[in-house]
Amino acid sequence: MIDENTYLKIEAYLGGDMTPEEQAQFETMIAQDSELQKEVELSNQINHYLNDEAWLANDKTKNSKAKQELEDYIKSDEAAQIKSKIQLAGNTYKEVKNKSSKIQYFIGAIAAVFIVGLLVTSLVFNKTNNDDLYAAYYSTDDLPSLVKRGVDNNELNSAIIEFKNKDYEKAIHSFQEYQDKSQEDEPLLNAYIGFSYLELDMPEEALKNFDILLNSDIIDSSKALWYKSLVYMKIGDTKNLKSTLSTIISNPENFNHKKAIQLQEKLD
Numbered sequence: 001m002i003d004e005n006t007y008l009k010i011e012a013y014l015g016g017d018m019t020p021e022e023q024a025q026f027e028t029m030i031a032q033d034s035e036l037q038k039e040v041e042l043s044n045q046i047n048h049y050l051n052d053e054a055w056l057a058n059d060k061t062k063n064s065k066a067k068q069e070l071e072d073y074i075k076s077d078e079a080a081q082i083k084s085k086i087q088l089a090g091n092t093y094k095e096v097k098n099k100s101s102k103i104q105y106f107i108g109a110i111a112a113v114f115i116v117g118l119l120v121t122s123l124v125f126n127k128t129n130n131d132d133l134y135a136a137y138y139s140t141d142d143l144p145s146l147v148k149r150g151v152d153n154n155e156l157n158s159a160i161i162e163f164k165n166k167d168y169e170k171a172i173h174s175f176q177e178y179q180d181k182s183q184e185d186e187p188l189l190n191a192y193i194g195f196s197y198l199e200l201d202m203p204e205e206a207l208k209n210f211d212i213l214l215n216s217d218i219i220d221s222s223k224a225l226w227y228k229s230l231v232y233m234k235i236g237d238t239k240n241l242k243s244t245l246s247t248i249i250s251n252p253e254n255f256n257h258k259k260a261i262q263l264q265e266k267l268d
Helices: 004-014 020-032 034-050 052-056 064-074 077-095 099-137 151-164 168-181 188-199 203-214 219-235 238-249 257-267
Strands: none
Touching: 004 020, 004 034, 020 034, 099 219, 099 257, 151 168, 151 188, 168 188, 188 203, 188 219, 203 219, 219 238, 219 257, 238 257
């Protein structure tokens, strides 16, 4: 049976608080004692799920967007409560002396780890659902036509061709050059620039450009709300997606009003 002194050594070993000599001696003990080895492995598992950085190192969260979602969740009150319960279980484990009680604790610890795993899987699953929605609703067919005749508009027409050819970096540069030279205020150009940034996985820049269209006084300004909902779908921001859809639904004259209702129902 593992005594209290050995538990303290396990904690020091896993926490990196041993000298190189103490660590070498303890690793020799682990290699020679199967029961000690199991205790170290279990303690390490508990510590792993109490460590925020370890959660973010999970293979399922290597995608930067998924990592951000998980990081936000870890900072939430719900995650804090779960980690507190696991911490309490871990402290209880160190105080247990009876073998049968340790078995009961072991089952509880695994259950706690399983809960955490489900939470991670749930986040990834929700992201997948948003990806599916994005694939179903994304379309550039709603973008207004900007083709104009005349020599002065060659740069604009070239930008549109670059956009249609999916050369988005060049398209952004050409649209912005045209904006700088143009004497007219054309917020519809920001719709194309926003979609270009969205295709380049730069959602913040996309939102900035869609906001310019949204805050303009042109008839098509409400299209920006739908464009912004596409951004939130792509990055898996369900909270802002629902909020934006609610704004679209609040006015029947808003662009894609019926489609927004349909999408909101799917999310609910």
